[in-house]
Amino acid sequence: MANWIDALAELQAQGEAGVLVTILEEHGSTPRNAGSKMVVSATALYDTIGGGHLEYKALAIARRLLAAGTQQPHLERFSLGASLGQCCGGATVLLFEPLGQPRAHIAVFGAGHVGRALVPLLASLPCRVRWVDAREQEFPDALPAGVSRVVNDDPVEEAERLPPGSYCIVMTHNHALDLELAAAILARNDFAYFGLIGSKTKRTRFEHRLRERGFDPAVVQRMRCPMGLAAVKGKLPVEIAVSIAAEVIATYNADFGQHSASHEPIARLLPRSRRGQALPG
Structure with missing residues (x-):
């Protein structure tokens, strides 16, 4: 044995x-x-x-x-x-x-530095990952098992196609795109988890803009921004990625x-x- x-x-x-x-x-x-x-x-x-x-x-x-x-x-x-x-x-x-x-079906929007550090961590968990970006050249040549690369000039379309109960992680290179993705995810309001990379200032700005679009404040409150466990500190991409992965684990084990x-x-x-x-x- x-x-x-x-x-x-x-x-x-x-x-x-x-x-x-x-x-x-x-x-x-x-x-x-x-x-x-x-x-x-x-x-x-x-x-x-x-x-x-x-x-x-x-x-x-x-x-x-x-x-x-x-x-x-x-x-x-x-x-x-x-x-x-x-x-x-x-x-x-x-x-x-x-x-x-699979304990979670996760959509990661953004193939930047933090995304490239995060996705391998998520792939090592009992999860399935859809990794979405408009920039094909940002993806690594080889992907971990359980990860699907999705190249789409309009990532918001992918947010609208996700199955209910998905985990959504938004960390693109563009704040305007982050806002559109946030709006699409919150409009569905059927996610298990939605995290948006950014500061408290970014959250305040997004909350204001989402309220202007008519979103219920109670729905907006479901958005995690900053995301990740506060106890896991650090500014390096891998440190941020570990913090986010820890919050995903805590959520699906809640x-x-x-x-x-x-x-x-x-x-x-x-x-x-x-x-x-x-x-x-």
Whole structure:
């Protein structure tokens, strides 16, 4: 059994989906190690959460999630006893994280310095990226897997063609084009995330112009500008790119662990004596 970290890297390199299984809580006479992990693919099992009937049942659940193409994390509580072939009481909570399926469809408008630093980062995540610019010569010769180059003299057309729920990142070389893209994206108002590169001054100027066009201030507030996590500081293109990528990750993981197949909250899945306490991070 390969280490679970190596297994995830191998599956990603092969473009194969998998499920990361983690023990969150364990209570019983022979407790397992909380935090133990294993990775399940359609044909293989990597690492272990301690073996036995629990691992067998976890494997079956993970394979069902893979077959269903599920992308949401899933929590499952097991009562130790006859159902797991044990004679003692107790409970185990497992977290199932499907990986390898696209978590986000991202459109990056602009192939400048920050765009060239950002797109490879996004491509290394479980995302699909459409990289849009009117200037074909700005794109690198080779693109990472999962990235589509789109050359269009009118990038606004591409904003109007995006599927609902897209992540939109605008960082073109032209402020007037940024404004038109912002207007097109906000007019749809069906995006999961919209970030615009720029300063607070640029945001104020854009807000004023968008209000003049009749946009609802509540819709305009959905625009992230400046975008990126404030805690990730720096002015270099790669530093800005890391900040933006971190915010994208934080956004698509915002509902992490909130739903399971039974739609039970975490507090109800944990053993009663531990309810209300924070889960280990």
